[in-house]
Amino acid sequence: MQRAQVRVGALLVAGDAVCLIRRQRPDGVQHSLPGGLVEAGEDAFSALHRELHEELGLDAAAAPAAPVLRWVQDQASTRPGRDGIFRRRHLVFVLRLPTTARDGLAAVELDAADPTAVVWCDPARAARLHLYPALGGALARAATAPAPRKRPVLLPPMTDTTYRWR
Structure with a gap:
């Protein structure tokens, strides 16, 4: 059995909007949270800081408060163009930023190999x-919640039944 890679991501909240990376995929648009894979010898917190800097030019250490681990989600699904089961463990942090921080962030993902756009939108949308x-409704609740939970929430897993690649 293949061991799951760990992916860190951040729900960046600034004012009444959240940050997403918009990608055009063969079967439609896909939005993702900024983030990426944890590298060998790296802890999740360091990986998150590195990924936010590489993708958006964000210095997360300069934020008013540290990112808080909010969700864990396991993925075991097939993926177009790959054999076998695609496994990931997603660690999703919430990072609240001042509204003015949006102005200093990249408008496109800085290290993307494919065309992307950094978009800000209402959490409900x-x-x-x-x-x-696949955060779904959990995203909208977290963006408006006054305080994070003390422990991360384990979300339902992403499988071929619950998630479709684009």
């Missing part, structure tokens, strides 16, 4: 988009 990872 974001929850209805095709998201990776």
